[in-house]
Amino acid sequence: QVQLVESGGGLVKPGGSLRLSCAASGFTFSDYYMSWIRQAPGKGLEWVSYISISSTYTNYADSVKGRFTISRDNAKNSLYLQMNSLRAEDTAVYYCATFGYDSSGEFDYWGQGTLVTVSS
Amino acid sequence: EIVLTQSPGTLSLSPGERATLACRASQSVSSSYLVWYQQKPGQAPRVFVYGASSRATGIPDRFSGSGSGTDFTLTISRLEPEDFAVYYCQQYGSSITFGQGTRLEIK
Numbered sequence: 001q002v003q004l005v006e007s008g009g010g011l012v013k014p015g016g017s018l019r020l021s022c023a024a025s026g027f028t029f030s031d032y033y034m035s036w037i038r039q040a041p042g043k044g045l046e047w048v049s050y051i052s053i054s055s056t057y058t059n060y061a062d063s064v065k066g067r068f069t070i071s072r073d074n075a076k077n078s079l080y081l082q083m084n085s086l087r088a089e090d091t092a093v094y095y096c097a098t099f100g101y102d103s104s105g106e107f108d109y110w111g112q113g114t115l116v117t118v119s120s
Numbered sequence: 121e122i123v124l125t126q127s128p129g130t131l132s133l134s135p136g137e138r139a140t141l142a143c144r145a146s147q148s149v150s151s152s153y154l155v156w157y158q159q160k161p162g163q164a165p166r167v168f169v170y171g172a173s174s175r176a177t178g179i180p181d182r183f184s185g186s187g188s189g190t191d192f193t194l195t196i197s198r199l200e201p202e203d204f205a206v207y208y209c210q211q212y213g214s215s216i217t218f219g220q221g222t223r224l225e226i227k
Contacts, residue, residue: 044208044218044219044220044221045157045159045165045208045210045218045221046218047210047215047216047217047218050216059215061215061216062121095164097164100170103170104152104153104155104170104171104174104212105153105155105210105211105212105216106155106167106170106176106210106212107155107157107165107167107210108167110164110165110166111164112164113164
């Protein structure tokens with residue numbers, strides 16, 4: 001069955017950096033666009049970024065543009081999010097998900113999320 | 121950026137009742153790219169409706185989506201206990217945005 005497992009979350013000081021990983025299994029990872037979505041504690045969902053199958057194309061929310069970088073390694077079935085210059089408002093659970101770029105733009109499969117806390 | 125506004129913020133109903141959840145967009149959204157999710161506490165969201173009106177695999181037919189342009193609706197014909205959760209709409213255009221959510225709670 002499809003499984004997405006995020007890791008790398010934790011407590012980081014404002015201005016610091018963190019790299020999230022997402023390990024995929026149970027499907028052909030290299031057939032899917034992938035995305036990161038976040039959810040601040042007790043709040044709604046916010047799309048963060050997505051990446052194309054061959055990494056040719058990436059897109060970011062304005063709130064993270066220039067600070068976050070999405071990447072993937074199809075040989076390792078893994079998705080990454082490098083987060084730099086972190087701010088308190090980046091505190092959230094970060095989910096990785098498959099992205100239906102060529103269908104309805106839906107996020108079909110989700111991981112369980114990893115919590116990032118930005119605080120001094 | 122297209123802003124999605126969901127109403128009401130909280131909906132209090134009893135099992136067996138009909139629920140109508142609204143999602144209004146600040147600009148026209150292609151029906152092909154309007155999605156509804158359900159999220160329960162401590163869980164990731166789950167796709168319920170995509171393309172504005174197509175139920176995802178395994179979703180009961182008491183759930184139906186409709187709408188076009190700037191106004192979309194998710195209807196639950198007869199509420200079951202497991203339907204009480206938070207529902208989000210999402211659009212995919214030049215960017216991707218979610219509504220703020222509607223909390224469906226047991227009255």
